Amino acid sequence: MTAIYFDLDGTLTDPKPGITRSIQYALSRLDRAVPTEDELAWCIGPPLRASLKKLVGTDDLADRALLLYRERFADIGIFENEIYPGIVDALSIFADSGRRLFVATSKPGIYAERIIDHFKLRGYFERVFGSELDGTRSDKTDLLGYAVRSAGVDPSQAIMIGDRSHDMVGARNNGMAAVGVLYGYGSEAELLAAGAHHICATPQALRDHAV
Numbered sequence: 001m002t003a004i005y006f007d008l009d010g011t012l013t014d015p016k017p018g019i020t021r022s023i024q025y026a027l028s029r030l031d032r033a034v035p036t037e038d039e040l041a042w043c044i045g046p047p048l049r050a051s052l053k054k055l056v057g058t059d060d061l062a063d064r065a066l067l068l069y070r071e072r073f074a075d076i077g078i079f080e081n082e083i084y085p086g087i088v089d090a091l092s093i094f095a096d097s098g099r100r101l102f103v104a105t106s107k108p109g110i111y112a113e114r115i116i117d118h119f120k121l122r123g124y125f126e127r128v129f130g131s132e133l134d135g136t137r138s139d140k141t142d143l144l145g146y147a148v149r150s151a152g153v154d155p156s157q158a159i160m161i162g163d164r165s166h167d168m169v170g171a172r173n174n175g176m177a178a179v180g181v182l183y184g185y186g187s188e189a190e191l192l193a194a195g196a197h198h199i200c201a202t203p204q205a206l207r208d209h210a211v
């Protein structure tokens with residue numbers, strides 16, 4: 001494999017406090033019931049607007065919730081986040097092996113770029129691929145299709161690494177190898193049902209598998 005695409009949330013970093021607290025903020029502003037952070041963990045990974053719609057019920061309220069979410073996330077929630085132990089070591093080994101490394105996340109690219117810079121990971125990645133604020137390319141199949149075309153990557157020689165079903169589905173739909181990780185927010189059953197070719201429990205296992 002010559003190229004590796006990494007999901008961001010739940011794969012490179014643990015964004016739970018920032019995402020869940022920003023959702024809580026949006027729901028509170030809309031006078032809706034506010035679940036706990038743990039109860040909102042299922043929202044981490046998939047396109048956010050779809051998750052918000054499940055919480056509030058209508059397209060109009062989902063759009064309002066998304067704007068409110070971003071009020072808090074853009075300046076506060078974005079940094080309520082931490083890199084997973086072992087990820088930097090894994091990235092160093094991948095980079096030293098000569099593979100091309102990319103980020104491919106459903107999160108808006110404007111936020112993903114800031115997070116990658118905040119954690120000083122920029123040097124490992126050739127490019128960060130994210131969605132647009134209007135939702136364009138938030139679907140992982142669309143995003144990965146765009147990402148492999150833009151980078152001139154042969155998808156049959158590429159791996160997508162992620163923690164949720166949409167990462168696996170997106171990889172499969174684009175002819176890429178799909179590797180699921182269990183230290184994020186998806187279960188083994190979810191990842192296997194979505195077509196994961198391989199499962200890694202830890203960043204160490206991920207490194208050992210891909211090297």
